[in-house]
Amino acid sequence: MDHSVEIITLERGVRQSARTLSQRVEHRAGGYAASVAAGVSALGFVGFALATWAGGFVLHAPVFFGTAAVGVAAAASWAWRRTVGRAQRYRIGARVEDDAFSSQAVDLVRRSGEGYDLALVQGMSGVIEEPGMRRPVEGLTVRDQVVCVPIVPGQVARIDLDQTTFLVRGLDGTEAAQGALALAARPLALPGLQSKTFVRAAVTVTTAAALLPLSTAIAKPQQLATADLASGIPSQATPWEVEKLTYKAVQRQSEKLYACFEPFPAGCGTSGFVGVGLRLSQQGDVREHWVSRSTYGASCPVAACVEQVVAELFFEPMPEPLTVIVPVQVLANPLARRGAEVQVGGAWGLRLESADASADLLSPSGGVTEPEARL
Secondary structure (H helix, E strand, O other): OOOEEEEEEEEOOEEEEEEEEEHHHHHHHHHHHHHHHHHHHHHHHHHHHHHHHHOOEEOOHHHHHHHHHHHHHHHHHHHHHHHHHHHOEEEEEOOOOOOEEOOOOEEEEEEEOOEEEEEEOOOOEEEEEEOOEEEEHHHOOOOOOOEEEEEOOOOEEEEEEOOEEEEEEEEOHHHHHHHHHHHHOOOOOEOOEOHHHHHHHHHHHHHHHOHHHHHOOEEOOOOOOHHHHOOOOOOOOOHHHHHHHHHHHHHHOHHHHHHHOOOOOHHHOOOEEEEEEEEEOOOOOEEEEEEEEEOOOOOOOHHHHHHHHHHOOOOOOOOOOEEEEEEEEEEEEEEEEEOOEEEEEEEEEEEEOOOOOOOOEEOOOOOEOOHHHOO
């Protein structure tokens, strides 16, 4: 059974406000608040996804949808609990969000189980009328305590506090149904709770929850254009130009060659030369590779490693097949100098000898080795 209570506030005999407490009102208020919070939160996640996509990132779908579901549910749950808890009370006091002004802050009427209780405190006066019974309020109050009196259908209480009079009436089933129809035609309004309250809460929840899918975002894949698939070697290039471009391709990938020198013993710590022969197809594939010349002996397998690394490099398509010798000059890089003594560590500089006189002398960090560091 839906118990309902109507509270009317009078000031010097003039009606100021009226409010009805009932389970229908609680559910209606909670549903409205939850809908607003869930809607704003859902729109926030949609906007976040669109903004992320526009920024060139892609979200991980399971993480995003899971976080969005949890975020929307959390915002709706918070709004429901906050609103239903407020709709179950008629509070008087000096705060702006109270239903009526009073020198004493107390929940005049609040839900208790399936019904409602009337709270009485010292300083109140009036009378509580029930069928066949009339009780003065002064005889029910206790000093420094709140006395709760159950409100039953048909009961009418007149409470005087300061200059305000409260009429509290317990409604029966017929009156409660009529009151519910009247409330359905009016917009929902609870003191201290407005739509912007739930909007702010939903925005806060959405912003905090969006950090998780944002941490899993990756750059949006770009579609390859025709220009991206075209070879960097012009189709009208001469064999001499193709050979120079091939040297530059090896130069750009030369950092892979350092793996051939770092693990070797100190006996290999000398400058040297390795020439790697390559037979390339028109598509840039390595058909055959060999060591054409090496200054390193069999105890220092630098040549074999350099040959293998160069053979695994990437080459672009070219106008016609090409056979070329890639000369790799190895320059030892001393880490310290003490007078005439030179200590050679595990750092190396590699130089690709080519027809291009501007070939760089590389250090392991990708920079240019200083001339005085050469041996």
